[in-house]
Amino acid sequence: MTAGLKPDGIVIVNSEKSADEIGIDTETDVRTIDATGIALEIIGRPIVNTTLLGAFAGATGEISIDSIKQSVLARFPGKIGEVNVQAAEKAYQLTTSTKRKPHKKIKSRKKSAIPKQSEKIPTVPFGKPGTSEATRTGDWRVFYPEFDMDQCTRCGKCQESCPDAAINERTLTGRDAEKAQERAEELEKAGTIKKAAVKKAHIRYELNPTYCKGCGICANECPIQGIKMKLEEK
Numbered sequence: 001m002t003a004g005l006k007p008d009g010i011v012i013v014n015s016e017k018s019a020d021e022i023g024i025d026t027e028t029d030v031r032t033i034d035a036t037g038i039a040l041e042i043i044g045r046p047i048v049n050t051t052l053l054g055a056f057a058g059a060t061g062e063i064s065i066d067s068i069k070q071s072v073l074a075r076f077p078g079k080i081g082e083v084n085v086q087a088a089e090k091a092y093q094l095t096t097s098t099k100r101k102p103h104k105k106i107k108s109r110k111k112s113a114i115p116k117q118s119e120k121i122p123t124v125p126f127g128k129p130g131t132s133e134a135t136r137t138g139d140w141r142v143f144y145p146e147f148d149m150d151q152c153t154r155c156g157k158c159q160e161s162c163p164d165a166a167i168n169e170r171t172l173t174g175r176d177a178e179k180a181q182e183r184a185e186e187l188e189k190a191g192t193i194k195k196a197a198v199k200k201a202h203i204r205y206e207l208n209p210t211y212c213k214g215c216g217i218c219a220n221e222c223p224i225q226g227i228k229m230k231l232e233e234k
C-alpha cells in the first residue's frame with residue numbers, strides 16, 4: 001500500500017518486508033513499515049491510518065509528529081486517541097531511524113513546459129467514473145468484521161460509516177423474525193439489551209463479502225464495540 005508520495009520520490013509501503021525483499025527496483029526512496037503489525041499490537045485493530053501518517057511524517061519531514069498528536073487527540077479524545085498517537089509515534093521513530101537512500105533530484109519544470117491556459121491539456125486515462133460496484137474491494141481483505149447481533153442496538157452506525165456500502169440491512173420475516181424476537185426478549189430480561197433494541201430485533205446487519213475490504217472502520221465506529229475484526233482464513 002502506498003501511503004505517501006513526495007514529488008521528489010519517497011514512497012511508503014505497508015509491509016513487514018524490506019523494499020528489496022518485495023522486489024521493488026526503483027531509483028525512488030522506498031521505505032517499508034509494518035503498519036498493520038503496529039496497529040494490531042498497539043490499537044488492537046488493523047486500522048493503519050494514523051500509523052501510516054506517523055511514518056509519512058518520519059520519512060518526509062513534511063509534517064511534525066507533534067501536529068499529528070494534537071490533531072489525533074482533538075479528533076479522538078480518550079483511549080482511542082492515545083493508542084493512535086502511540087502507533088503514529090512508533091511508526092515515526094522507525095521511519096526516521098531508517099537511512100534514506102540517495103535519490104535523483106527532480107529538475108523544476110521549464111517555464112516553456114507549463115501549458116498556457118489557452119492550450120489544450122491532454123486528458124489522463126484514469127478509470128471511468130461510476131465504476132465502484134465493479135471494483136471488488138473484497139479481494140483486498142485480510143480481516144473481516146464479525147457482528148454480535150446479541151449486543152447490537154441496531155443503531156445503524158456501522159452501515160453508515162462503511163466506505164464501500166458493504167453492510168446490508170436485512171429484515172427477517174416469519175419464523176426467523178419470531179425467533180429473533182424471542183431471543184431479544186430473553187436478552188432484555190437478562191439486562192443485556194434495552195427495550196429499543198428489542199423492537200428492532202427483526203433487523204439484521206450482514207456483510208457483503210464482495211465489497212468489504214476489511215478496513216475496520218465499522219468496528220471503530222460501533223458505539224458498543226459489538227463488531228470484532230477477525231483474521232480471514234483463505
Ligand code: SF4
Pocket residue numbers: 144145161162163164165166167207211212213214215216217218219
Ligand atoms: S471492514 Fe470496512 S469495508 Fe468492511 S464492512 Fe467494515 S467499514 Fe465496510
Ligand code: SF4
Pocket residue numbers: 147148151152153154155156157158159205221222223224225226227
Ligand atoms: S454500529 Fe454496532 S450497535 Fe450499531 S448497528 Fe452496527 S453493530 Fe449494531
